[in-house]
Amino acid sequence: MAKKTAYMGMLVALAFIFSYIESLIPINVGIPGIKIGLANMVTIVTLYTIGVVPAVVLSLVRIVLTGFTFGNLAMMMYSLGGGMLSLLVMVIARKTKLFSITGVSVLGAVFHNIGQIIVAAIVVENSSLFYYLPVLLVSGVVFGVVIGMVGAVLVKRLSGFIQKQDIF
Numbered sequence: 001m002a003k004k005t006a007y008m009g010m011l012v013a014l015a016f017i018f019s020y021i022e023s024l025i026p027i028n029v030g031i032p033g034i035k036i037g038l039a040n041m042v043t044i045v046t047l048y049t050i051g052v053v054p055a056v057v058l059s060l061v062r063i064v065l066t067g068f069t070f071g072n073l074a075m076m077m078y079s080l081g082g083g084m085l086s087l088l089v090m091v092i093a094r095k096t097k098l099f100s101i102t103g104v105s106v107l108g109a110v111f112h113n114i115g116q117i118i119v120a121a122i123v124v125e126n127s128s129l130f131y132y133l134p135v136l137l138v139s140g141v142v143f144g145v146v147i148g149m150v151g152a153v154l155v156k157r158l159s160g161f162i163q164k165q166d167i168f
Contacts, residue, residue, distance in 0.1 A: 003166070008054060015042040015062040016069075023070050027139075031132050033078075033116055034139045037109055037147050039066075043087065044105055044151035049162050052091050059083050077123065078116045085115030101155060105148025109140035 018038035027034045039062055047055040063083050067076030089111040093104045113136035121129045 011058050012061050015039040016065055019066040031135050036143050041147050041151045045154045048155040049159055059087050078119050081119035082112040082115035086112035101152040102148030106141055106144035109144030110137055113140045
């Protein structure tokens, strides 16, 4: 139990640090909400190496911590909407075995953007926010590929270590 707790704590800390680093990287293309998704790399690795439940816990804890530390309640709502939809789609895509880790990452990035737009449209009661979606989807695909490729390398290298350490 101590190993699991320590490992999950390390993953949450890593995702939190990646979220902080990402907050320092300005991506100004005139459309709010475009992010690299560095913390999603930790989610992907968690999903593929130790499972669905730890990935859900990691995502929820990271979103809440990041929201309270770097954002506000609105940002946390958008992140929760996007993050949970993203994770749901990634879990389903992984279970179907139709997609590589990179493909699952792309789907996660795309559906994170869709989830955020849906929450934002509901909150501000304005469906014209969906006009942002094409640009957000393109950025989701681009960054999803990059994060997925790095995540795939990490999964390959960490899987043996995690099994050897008998963490989960």
